[in-house]
Amino acid sequence: MIETVHGSLLRAILVDADDESREVMMRRLSAQGYVVEATPDPAEGANMALSAPPAVLVADLWMPSISGVQLCRLLRAEPATADMPVILRGQHDDPRSRFWAERAGAAAYVVKGRMAELVRALSRAVAGRKADDGFFMQLSGGSFDIRDRIASQLDIALFESVIAAEVRALGNHGSFERLFDAFSQFLSQVINYRWLAVHTTHPARFALHHHPHDAMAAENEAREVLGVPADGNLVRVADGDAREEAPAAAPVVCPIPFGASLLGSIALAPSHAAAPDTATLLSLVARELGGPLRIAALMEESQRLATVDSLTGLMNRRAFMEMMRVEINRCQRYGMPLSLLLLDIDHFKSINDNHGHAAGDQALTAMGELLDRQMRVPDWPARWGGEELVIALTNTDSAGGAVAGERVRQAVEALAVPTESATLRFTVSVGLATLRAQESLEAFIDRADRAMYAAKVGGRNRLVIAEHEGRGEQAAQPPAPAGIASTRAPNGELRGDESRP
Amino acid sequence: MKKVLVVDDSPTIRQQVSQTLAQSGFEVIEAADGIEGAEKIASDADIGIVILDVNMPRMNGLEMLEKVREGGRHRDLPVIMLTTEGQQSLIERAKLAGAKGWIVKPFKAELLVSAVRKLITT
Numbered sequence: 136m137i138e139t140v141h142g143s144l145l146r147a148i149l150v151d152a153d154d155e156s157r158e159v160m161m162r163r164l165s166a167q168g169y170v171v172e173a174t175p176d177p178a179e180g181a182n183m184a185l186s187a188p189p190a191v192l193v194a195d196l197w198m199p200s201i202s203g204v205q206l207c208r209l210l211r212a213e214p215a216t217a218d219m220p221v222i223l224r225g226q227h228d229d230p231r232s233r234f235w236a237e238r239a240g241a242a243a244y245v246v247k248g249r250m251a252e253l254v255r256a257l258s259r260a261v262a263g264r265k266a267d268d269g270f271f272m273q274l275s276g277g278s279f280d281i282r283d284r285i286a287s288q289l290d291i292a293l294f295e296s297v298i299a300a301e302v303r304a305l306g307n308h309g310s311f312e313r314l315f316d317a318f319s320q321f322l323s324q325v326i327n328y329r330w331l332a333v334h335t336t337h338p339a340r341f342a343l344h345h346h347p348h349d350a351m352a353a354e355n356e357a358r359e360v361l362g363v364p365a366d367g368n369l370v371r372v373a374d375g376d377a378r379e380e381a382p383a384a385a386p387v388v389c390p391i392p393f394g395a396s397l398l399g400s401i402a403l404a405p406s407h408a409a410a411p412d413t414a415t416l417l418s419l420v421a422r423e424l425g426g427p428l429r430i431a432a433l434m435e436e437s438q439r440l441a442t443v444d445s446l447t448g449l450m451n452r453r454a455f456m457e458m459m460r461v462e463i464n465r466c467q468r469y470g471m472p473l474s475l476l477l478l479d480i481d482h483f484k485s486i487n488d489n490h491g492h493a494a495g496d497q498a499l500t501a502m503g504e505l506l507d508r509q510m511r512v513p514d515w516p517a518r519w520g521g522e523e524l525v526i527a528l529t530n531t532d533s534a535g536g537a538v539a540g541e542r543v544r545q546a547v548e549a550l551a552v553p554t555e556s557a558t559l560r561f562t563v564s565v566g567l568a569t570l571r572a573q574e575s576l577e578a579f580i581d582r583a584d585r586a587m588y589a590a591k592v593g594g595r596n597r598l599v600i601a602e603h604e605g606r607g608e609q610a611a612q613p614p615a616p617a618g619i620a621s622t623r624a625p626n627g628e629l630r631g632d633e634s635r636p
Numbered sequence: 637m638k639k640v641l642v643v644d645d646s647p648t649i650r651q652q653v654s655q656t657l658a659q660s661g662f663e664v665i666e667a668a669d670g671i672e673g674a675e676k677i678a679s680d681a682d683i684g685i686v687i688l689d690v691n692m693p694r695m696n697g698l699e700m701l702e703k704v705r706e707g708g709r710h711r712d713l714p715v716i717m718l719t720t721e722g723q724q725s726l727i728e729r730a731k732l733a734g735a736k737g738w739i740v741k742p743f744k745a746e747l748l749v750s751a752v753r754k755l756i757t758t
Contacts, residue, residue, distance in 0.1 A: 214723075215722075270737060270738070271751070
C-alpha cells in the first residue's frame, strides 16, 4: 500500500457493485495508468480510502446499503480524505443526480458507460487536487465503523438544517424586539452563553440577552466586541436562560450577511459549559438570521409608514382612532379622566393662497414639531386631517385640559415659521372635550369639534371647552383679547389655572 | 543498515513495535519520552529512522520533532508518527516539522514494516 502512495503511479479506488462493470472499469483505468483497487462494497471502499487515501475515488451514485452521496459526504468530512476528489457515476444524465452529486461535494458526475468523459473527469480531478507531498496517513488499523460515521454525518446535517429552519421561521415576528426575544429563547436552548447580542446598522438596532444579575458587565462587553457606542437605544432581555457566571471563553463574533450586503453582527460570550463547536454553530445561525432581521425591519418600516403622517411626523388619523378606542375603553373601565384637544389653524387657506402650498406644508410641519416638543409623554398628538390636529390627554380632566390647551395656543401664537417668501405667524382655534361616562369615541370627538367651531365663531385664537353635562357647549368667560373663551364650568368658575394631575 | 529509534512512553507499545521491526531484521533502540529521544538522536549517528509517539510526558513527540529539526539539523532523518491522535491540526503540525507519515494505533504490522523499509536512510 505504501509503495503505491509514494510511487509515481496514481492510486484509484473504484467502488462498483456490479462485477462485470467493475472488471471493465478496472481494465480501462489501469490502461490509463492508474493503480486500481476495486471493491463491490461501499463501506469497504470508504475504509480503504480512509486508511490510505488514494489520488481519486470513483463510486456509483446509487448503490445498495450506502449511497454514493453518503459516501462522498463522509469522505469530505474526514480530515484524511477531505481533499481527495470523488467522482460519482449514475445511470442517467438527469439534473437531479448531478445536483445531488454536486451537493455531496463530488468533483464530477459522469454517466455510466461514457468512458471518455470519465477519463477526462479523472484527469481534471487529479490535476486539481493538492500537490502530493509524499506524506502518508494511515488513520486506523483498517476498521472504521463506516455506518456509524455516516449516521453521525447525517445527524450533523439534520441538526444543522433544523437549526437553520428554526432561525428562518423567526421571520414571522413583526418587530426587531419580538424577533430578538424569540431568537434568544431559541438560541439559549442550543448554546450555553452568558450573553447574546445582535447589532444591525440600517436601521441602527442593538439587542442584548443576559442574566438579570449580569446587566452591566454583559452590556459593556457586548458594546465593546460589536463596537456599539453607549446610548439609550437598547433592546434588553434579562432572564435566567442566560448563564450567570464569571467570563469563560472570549466572545465569539459573526457577521450577519443578507445577500451581498452586511446587515450587522451577532456576538455571544460562551459559558463554561458551551460546546467546542459554538463558533461554527453561531456562523450557521448568523447566515440564517439575515432574512428574519430584514423582514422585521421592513415590517417595522411599513408599520411606521401606515401609522405616521409624513408631513407632521405625528400619528395619522387611522392610528389615532385605533389608539383612542383602546384608550377610551381603559379610561372608562378605571374611571380615569380623558381629554381631547382639537386644533384648527386659523385662516389656513390664506396662508396657502398668499404664500403657496409649500408654505402651508411648512406651517403644518412646524406644528408637528411643536406638538411633539410641547406635549407630555403620555399625551398623543396626531394629525386629524387638513389643517386640523388633535391631542389626546390621558389621565387629564377638563381643568388640566384647559391648561394644556391654553399652553399650546400660546405656543402657536409665539411660533414663527420662516419660509422662502415670508416668516409665517398664525394662530389656532382650540376645542376641548372631556370624556363622559358611556360616551362613544365618535360623540366625544364630535363635542371637541363643535367646541373648536365655537372658538372659530367666537373670534379664533382661543380655546372653548365643550359642555360636560350635556347642555351643549357654550362660549363663556371670554378673556381678553384672545385666550380661553371657556365654556362655563358647572360652578361657574374658570378652572384654567389649575394644574393637571 | 541503520538503526530504528522507537520513542514511546508506553513500554508495551515500545516492546510491540520493537519486536515487529526486529523480526523483519531491523536493529531497534528505544526511548521513553521526547527528551530521551532527542538525546539519542544527538548522540547516535547511526539512527536511520524514528518511530515517534505524540502524547508523552516531559516532552511530547511534536515538540521533540521540532527540537530535533531546529536550525536545519537532521533534516533528512525520516520520522513516522505512531499515535492514537487523529486531529488534523496535529497532523498538519507534524507535516510542517517534516514528518513523513502519520499512523494511528492500533497499526498493521506489515504497513509499519513496509513504511520503515521504504523510508530508512542507509
